[in-house]
Amino acid sequence: MNLKSTLLSSAVLLALTGCGSSNDDSPITPTDPQKSTFSLGVSDAPVTGLKAVNVVFDSITLRSQGGEDFSFETREASDSTEAEMVNLLDYTGDDIFSLLEGEDVPAGEYAWIRADVINGDINNLTETSHVVYEDDSTAPLIVKRKGNDGIGEIQLDGFTLNQTDNTFVLEFDLKKSLVAPQSGNEIVLKPRGVRLENLAESQDIEGTVSESLYANCETDNIEVAAEDGSFGHAVYLYNSDVEQPLDNYEVTEGETPVDAPLATANVVLNNETSQYEFELAFITPGDYQLGYTCNAHIDDAELQDEAFTLYQVQPVTVVTGEDTEVTFDIAQ
Numbered sequence: 001m002n003l004k005s006t007l008l009s010s011a012v013l014l015a016l017t018g019c020g021s022s023n024d025d026s027p028i029t030p031t032d033p034q035k036s037t038f039s040l041g042v043s044d045a046p047v048t049g050l051k052a053v054n055v056v057f058d059s060i061t062l063r064s065q066g067g068e069d070f071s072f073e074t075r076e077a078s079d080s081t082e083a084e085m086v087n088l089l090d091y092t093g094d095d096i097f098s099l100l101e102g103e104d105v106p107a108g109e110y111a112w113i114r115a116d117v118i119n120g121d122i123n124n125l126t127e128t129s130h131v132v133y134e135d136d137s138t139a140p141l142i143v144k145r146k147g148n149d150g151i152g153e154i155q156l157d158g159f160t161l162n163q164t165d166n167t168f169v170l171e172f173d174l175k176k177s178l179v180a181p182q183s184g185n186e187i188v189l190k191p192r193g194v195r196l197e198n199l200a201e202s203q204d205i206e207g208t209v210s211e212s213l214y215a216n217c218e219t220d221n222i223e224v225a226a227e228d229g230s231f232g233h234a235v236y237l238y239n240s241d242v243e244q245p246l247d248n249y250e251v252t253e254g255e256t257p258v259d260a261p262l263a264t265a266n267v268v269l270n271n272e273t274s275q276y277e278f279e280l281a282f283i284t285p286g287d288y289q290l291g292y293t294c295n296a297h298i299d300d301a302e303l304q305d306e307a308f309t310l311y312q313v314q315p316v317t318v319v320t321g322e323d324t325e326v327t328f329d330i331a332q
Contacts, residue, residue, distance in 0.1 A: 036107040039167045041096035044088040045265050047174035052132035053088040056118040065109045074099050083118055088172050094204055094281035107163040117143045117152040131187050139185045156196045171195045171282050175264045176248050179301050197282035203318050205280040207326035209267050214276050217294040217311040224307050232296030233267035235278045240287035249304035283318050290316045292328045
């Protein structure tokens with residue numbers, strides 16, 4: 001079910017209980033010219049090898065440029081004492097899970113938004129963040145921060161709330177943000193793979209990869225096939241001025257290199273249409289490059305992989321008010 005449209009309708013979604021804090025003693029009323037409402041959902045671009053990526057959201061905090069904080073607890077609709085657990089893999093593409101709906105906050109410029117996450121605890125995975133592998137084994141999922149109190153922070157800087165209803169989404173690109181454990185069994189979720197997008201100012205890129213191009217990519221890249229002979233088919237989005245697009249990698253903690261992808265999406269077989277399809281959701285209008293690869297399975301989120309290649313690259317322009325259609329075919 002596509003929840004993008006229903007997120008915009010408060011008549012359909014349950015509003016989660018929240019409380020705001022501010023240094024301003026005067027209440028925000030519907031007649032206040034500075035009033036706006038804030039709604040927030042989560043969605044993801046998935047990663048292979050996992051059946052579930054369960055993130056437990058404890059609260060959302062917005063800080064205004066003036067230093068005022070507005071905090072809202074995120075709680076299960078069925079139990080107001082339980083923090084909201086969301087399996088990100090249930091909300092891919094432009095499907096959205098609503099964390100907050102129609103919260104009153106002042107309009108204006110904001111310094112940052114922060115999601116507090118309850119980190120995975122091996123002794124209590126049912127109520128803390130964790131992943132489930134395809135063989136049904138589990139591992140704690142953590143977001144690192146200073147201190148060690150069981151809470152992780154996903155903080156994103158700089159956004160504007162207009163004097164209207166504002167609907168945003170936290171888009172988790174799991175290919176960029178999930179890091180396999182170096183020791184122990186904890187999976188790390190890095191905030192660098194999370195984007196904050198305003199639904200009113202973003203569009204989708206959708207498209208297909210022809211069966212012949214899909215097959216040719218595997219044939220021409222047989223030397224990098226996985227041990228079981230499989231491949232990772234995906235599309236990678238880059239700025240239009242990147243001369244040599246590369247895979248996901250990291251040089252400086254928390255920053256995406258200019259030649260690394262801005263967003264990714266898996267190419268999957270639609271059994272109803274018998275076509276290989278992809279969808280990149282919540283993309284800001286502008287000029288981009290879109291690359292297709294079957295090497296995504298060798299893409300380490302932290303390291304540049306020299307064997308990684310893009311099989312075909314196309315220029316793409318995203319315009320306001322309409323989604324973009326892209327076809328990758330052997331004739332191009």
